[in-house]
Amino acid sequence: MGASTTTLRSRYWNKEAQLAYLLMLPAVVLLVSLMVYPIAYVFMMSLYRTDRLGRLQEFAGMAAYLEVFSTRVFWETTVRTAVWTVLAVVVKAVLGMIIALVLNVEYTGRRTARMLFIIPWASSVPISAMLWKWVYDHEFGLLNQTLRATGIWTNPPVWLGAPTSAFISTIWVDIWVGVPFMALIFLAGMQAISRDLYESGEIDGANATQKFVNITIPGIRHLILIATMLSSLWTFNDFNTVFILTKGGPGTSTEILITAVYKHGFEWLRFSRAAVMAVVTFVILTMLSLFYARMFFRQERDL
Amino acid sequence: MRRMRTIGVLVMVLLLLTTVLYAGGQREEAKPTVTVLWALYDGLTEEYRAELQSAFMAAHPDINLDIVPVPWDQMYDRITTSLAGGRPPEVSVIGTRWALEFMELDAIVPMEDYVSQATIDNILPGTKEAVIEGQLMGLPVAAGARILAINTDITDKVPATMEEMRAEALRVTTDDRYGLIMPGRKHTELTDFAYYLYAAGGDFFEMEPDGTYGRSTVNSPAGVKALEFMVQLATEDEVVPPGFMATTRMEAHPVFYSGRAGYVMIGAWVESALADAGATFDVKYAQIPGFRGTPSTPLVITDSLVIFKDAANKEAAGTFIDFFYQDEWKARFDELIGFPPVTASAAELPQFQTPLYEALNEAAVSAKPWPLMEGFAEVTDIVWDAVTAAYLGQATPQAALDDAARQIDRMRGF
Numbered sequence: 263m264g265a266s267t268t269t270l271r272s273r274y275w276n277k278e279a280q281l282a283y284l285l286m287l288p289a290v291v292l293l294v295s296l297m298v299y300p301i302a303y304v305f306m307m308s309l310y311r312t313d314r315l316g317r318l319q320e321f322a323g324m325a326a327y328l329e330v331f332s333t334r335v336f337w338e339t340t341v342r343t344a345v346w347t348v349l350a351v352v353v354k355a356v357l358g359m360i361i362a363l364v365l366n367v368e369y370t371g372r373r374t375a376r377m378l379f380i381i382p383w384a385s386s387v388p389i390s391a392m393l394w395k396w397v398y399d400h401e402f403g404l405l406n407q408t409l410r411a412t413g414i415w416t417n418p419p420v421w422l423g424a425p426t427s428a429f430i431s432t433i434w435v436d437i438w439v440g441v442p443f444m445a446l447i448f449l450a451g452m453q454a455i456s457r458d459l460y461e462s463g464e465i466d467g468a469n470a471t472q473k474f475v476n477i478t479i480p481g482i483r484h485l486i487l488i489a490t491m492l493s494s495l496w497t498f499n500d501f502n503t504v505f506i507l508t509k510g511g512p513g514t515s516t517e518i519l520i521t522a523v524y525k526h527g528f529e530w531l532r533f534s535r536a537a538v539m540a541v542v543t544f545v546i547l548t549m550l551s552l553f554y555a556r557m558f559f560r561q562e563r564d565l
Numbered sequence: 566m567r568r569m570r571t572i573g574v575l576v577m578v579l580l581l582l583t584t585v586l587y588a589g590g591q592r593e594e595a596k597p598t599v600t601v602l603w604a605l606y607d608g609l610t611e612e613y614r615a616e617l618q619s620a621f622m623a624a625h626p627d628i629n630l631d632i633v634p635v636p637w638d639q640m641y642d643r644i645t646t647s648l649a650g651g652r653p654p655e656v657s658v659i660g661t662r663w664a665l666e667f668m669e670l671d672a673i674v675p676m677e678d679y680v681s682q683a684t685i686d687n688i689l690p691g692t693k694e695a696v697i698e699g700q701l702m703g704l705p706v707a708a709g710a711r712i713l714a715i716n717t718d719i720t721d722k723v724p725a726t727m728e729e730m731r732a733e734a735l736r737v738t739t740d741d742r743y744g745l746i747m748p749g750r751k752h753t754e755l756t757d758f759a760y761y762l763y764a765a766g767g768d769f770f771e772m773e774p775d776g777t778y779g780r781s782t783v784n785s786p787a788g789v790k791a792l793e794f795m796v797q798l799a800t801e802d803e804v805v806p807p808g809f810m811a812t813t814r815m816e817a818h819p820v821f822y823s824g825r826a827g828y829v830m831i832g833a834w835v836e837s838a839l840a841d842a843g844a845t846f847d848v849k850y851a852q853i854p855g856f857r858g859t860p861s862t863p864l865v866i867t868d869s870l871v872i873f874k875d876a877a878n879k880e881a882a883g884t885f886i887d888f889f890y891q892d893e894w895k896a897r898f899d900e901l902i903g904f905p906p907v908t909a910s911a912a913e914l915p916q917f918q919t920p921l922y923e924a925l926n927e928a929a930v931s932a933k934p935w936p937l938m939e940g941f942a943e944v945t946d947i948v949w950d951a952v953t954a955a956y957l958g959q960a961t962p963q964a965a966l967d968d969a970a971r972q973i974d975r976m977r978g979f
Contacts, residue, residue, distance in 0.1 A: 314670050315649050400808025401820075423749065423810030424957065511751045512810055513953040528642050528649075530943045531666070 301544070307537035316533035326534035335514055336522075340542065343498060343518040346429075350436050350497045355490055357437070358444025363474075365445065366452045376449075383442035391506035394435045398422050398507070425515035428508050432516050436503045440493055447489040451482030484561060491554040495547055519543050597878035598629035599885050602643060602657035604868065605636050606707065606902040607815075608837025613901060621888050628881045638753050638813070641942065648672055653873035655882035661694045661867040662935045664702050669939055673871045675700040679883030680872075684890045692907040694867040694934060703869025704886065707904040709833040710865040710928035711760065713853050718846040719827040726857045727764055727794060730828060734804040737827045744804030745828040746821050747795065749956055751949040752813035753942075756864060758952055759935070760830045761791035763862040764855045769936050769944065778938050781973040783948055784966035790856065792962035796955050810956060832866065834903040836921050850924035865932035905929075940977065947972045 527536030734744020767787025
């Protein structure tokens with residue numbers, strides 16, 4: 263016993279180890295204070311009654327969970343968030359792939375095209391959302407003015423004023439902001455694929471689609487996984503776009519979980535309820551991340 | 566060993582540097598700073614804010630003043646976030662109805678503790694809405710009833726009832742001008758529903774014998790009548806701008822300022838907003854009418870200045886408020902935002918003896934405020950959703966308001 267304690271001590275508390283601990287200390291302190299503590303506190307808030315500043319008052323067990331889960335609006339919001347995320351990420355991935363393919367072909371002006379495609383991603387999301395809010399303005403917005411002036415739609419809809427059009431308009435802005443990221447990642451992956459593979463394909467008589475399916479996609483599948491995972495996490499929590507364009511309205515038709523958390527927490531000061539929704543968000547995103555991680559490492563193993 | 570010593574020396578140097586920098590910062594901070602969250606009222610200019618800040622610091626060189634402009638729609642969130650973070654400003658403009666919630670949080674202090682008696686005595690008694698449990702928890706900064714502004718280039722008709730207003734709105738509406746303004750996008754205020762609800766003789770809650778608020782009455786016959794009327798104006802008569810569902814109050818009113826609407830129910834800032842917009846048409850002011858057989862009952866709104874308990878420099882905050890409430894600054898502030906004065910001395914000034922202020926004074930006689938209760942922000946949101954559902958045809962006004970009343974009662978524990 264004594265010997266093994268001494269061995270452990272000499273292994274984990276020698277000079278090298280002490281130096282390692284010292285160097286790790288700032289990162290650990292930062293991680294605990296900025297990530298672990300807030301997450302733990304949110305879990306606590308969901309189990310306690312809180313005052314209007316979010317301070318814990320008394321243990322309430324699952325009361326806040328039951329309260330939130332018993333409302334129709336919560337389930338509608340959760341389903342809407344899932345639909346919003348899946349739709350946005352799929353469209354971003356498809357458009358990103360098309361743009362990457364276009365940018366991967368040699369032609370004059372390719373460099374300019376690449377720069378132009380990056381602009382939406384390089385702009386700040388709140389500013390992009392505000393610009394789109396002006397574009398969607400019913401009377402003075404660029405979109406409706408164009409539709410009216412060209413005669414395409416003489417009586418265009420109030421884009422942000424009806425549930426379906428508001429949902430589509432909001433999701434489009436999220437897509438517009440997020441596509442360049444996907445395109446850039448895919449493009450980087452495509453450029454890393456050896457030209458020899460394509461040349462071999464051509465010798466074997468493969469057409470463009472076959473080369474895309476059998477060479478390009480397998481060559482960037484790692485990147486597809488990483489990009490769609492990151493995009494899913496960001497889209498699920500895209501507070502800025504929804505809050506600036508519609509604030510969740512009309513009614514609750516564009517509300518997603520993250521805006522609901524904000525509304526319950528910082529507008530109504532019902533922190534327990536907000537914490538429950540934040541915990542649900544955390545659980546969903548953790549599961550999503552684990553699923554992606556599993557897929558990623560399985561691919562690694564298969565290689 | 567030498568490496569450990571080097572790292573140790575490096576850590577010591579870093580610590581020393583941090584201490585020196587912190588001490589320097591502390592010396593700079595020795596002068597108290599008063600942070601004021603400053604609501605961006607229509608008409609209030611940046612020049613005025615900057616002049617007030619400079620003038621105060623010139624008069625009180627021992628105090629820093631930081632007047633932070635905040636849009637009205639973000640004010641509540643901004644305050645609650647700062648309170649939750651334990652770093653409230655010294656002073657903020659608030660909707661007076663929020664005072665009760667801040668009191669429950671023990672977040673604000675009685676004004677008498679830091680503001681001079683001379684300043685408090687100069688406040689018109691009728692504007693002291695923030696007297697809670699016998700203590701003045703906020704000084705009125707803007708108080709005014711809502712009125713009806715009429716673009717006389719479009720119509721001269723002063724409606725005596727809501728029904729008359731609708732008839733005239735229908736008459737004057739054409740392809741490029743509208744009978745009246747109606748914001749349809751959810752925002753912090755529920756003003757438009759309140760105008761029609763009060764005009765129909767309704768209220769948000771029944772009053773208990775002990776003066777507390779009972780069950781919600783938004784689905785009373787008066788409430789339903791009000792919402793049916795709003796839906797009729799907006800979706801059947803189409804006398805409001807077609808994009809109304811996507812506009813908040815602040816986004817909807819510019820259509821009136823541009824001369825393209827006959828009527829707007831609005832606050833006292835209308836005149837300065839019209840001037841800012843360069844409006845050239847004539848406007849006259851009247852009372853928001855009641856429905857036939859119901860007296861005019863406009864909404865009156867009071868905003869207050871409060872001092873936060875956990876703020877670091879409350880004494881200096883009181884000094885700032887005393888300075889701001891002098892006629893030189895407060896009367897100019899009132900004039901810019903177009904609200905009637907809240908101080909006795911400013912009320913005597915010639916600039917406040919105009920038709921707009923006559924209309925405001927008349928409205929104040931029969932006006933009714935918001936319910937002064939905790940959790941009204943959530944009530945507002947629930948009623949907004951009901952109004953939206955009715956506009957969109959997702960529910961009848963009766964069904965939407967029944968659902969809203971149920972939610973409100975459930976939320977308040979009934």
